[in-house]
Amino acid sequence: MSSTSAQRPGSSAWWANRPPAPIARRRGRPPLDVDHIVTVALRLVDDVGVQTFSLRMLAEALESGTATLYRHFASKDELMVHVVDRVLGEVEVCELDGIATWQEAITSVAEALYATLRRHPHVLPLLVAQVPVGPNGLTHRERVLRLLLGHGFPVDLAARAFTAVGHYVIGFAVQQLGTASAGPDAPQLLAFYRGLDPVAYPATISAAEGLTTVPFEEEFRFGLALLVVGLN
Amino acid sequence: MSSTSAQRPGSSAWWANRPPAPIARRRGRPPLDVDHIVTVALRLVDDVGVQTFSLRMLAEALESGTATLYRHFASKDELMVHVVDRVLGEVEVCELDGIATWQEAITSVAEALYATLRRHPHVLPLLVAQVPVGPNGLTHRERVLRLLLGHGFPVDLAARAFTAVGHYVIGFAVQQLGTASAGPDAPQLLAFYRGLDPVAYPATISAAEGLTTVPFEEEFRFGLALLVVGLN
């Protein structure tokens, strides 16, 4: 019915429907399929992080070789697009129609997305560099836009609101949670701020605690509430 | 006076003041120093992107070898921290005291930061994964916090507001601009949305234009205004 070719735009990096699943003939071992590869890849990324994850590591976990992976994915980037969409598929979608106001509904969706991202902090660096156009990303986008349009938002305003809130959630999450493994932790950063030259950095020192020790969820909700209130 | 050791916290990845500049003896060639290395590194990252940039490429541009770079930086990550801080040093700081309201002042600072990030889209992926604690990052933070405290914000609220706005600017920029080189461009994405199944994705299709063709600056300002209005 709908133009299928438009769903597979030029670059295979967006969302490529690969050709028919290859005949698996791996003696004794479970057959490789895209779902299983993505499952294991996500688990590895969650465990060791994007930096350490490699196709060799993935191939070993699958008892296969790196060349075999290229029969299912055109590149590592394309595999990562699938991993991101798998994570987006974990967002718990509650029934939006049953929620009184659109403010509550959009807040609920944003917090559900945030909660999922918190469970996969190592995936966040992958999410910021792409517009998620996998099936789950599309579904999420459609649901939120439908909600806003259904409450009388003009299309332009709905699109802008979706972009603002969506970028806020993902951008905030990657900056707040993406540093979890790499950079300094909160106590170290607090000590760093407190040890600064009090003549040059009095404001930073006085605000040091608020900059470092606010619970993640509360810090996130503060800015989200500002956005939602502003949309009124 | 102030505790210098606290300004060089444990991990050298934050902001390491390297030992005295090494004696340069590179026959005929200009001496290597940190400033020059960072200048050339930034130019290369701007030109070819983070993915393509490599220490070998940098060493060649400096007419040196990769091993020599390690006499100035402990790792590639540490070099990148300097590159990020160099970019933050380009933010044009206007006189905040002369601005009527704190709303105008914080909007002005956020837009100055955004304008700088637009000139260095390839640096953005480096910025999201670290809390910027280089000299320029510290100065920026101090200026904004001082502004808010000076207008009577309680320290906790000032810290939360700084985090919300700062994360919004950087998070938005990386998602809006960081895909410039990699992913699909706006016309491609528009065509993709329009080609979706109209039964499954009616809201996305109707909002397709607003999701893809809003000018960057306007899209950014929309969400920023929501945040600032909400802070009232």
Place this chain on the structure above:
DNA sequence: ACCTGAACACCGTTCAAGT
């Protein structure tokens, strides 16, 4: 016809050997 070992052209990092 399908799979994959082995190679290719890289990478960040290190250190023994040079000057």
Place this chain on the structure above:
DNA sequence: ACCTGAACACCGTTCAAGT
């Protein structure tokens, strides 16, 4: 004492050779 060529242990990707 300072510098760096060359190596080390990787990486993503490819393809000719296997089954």
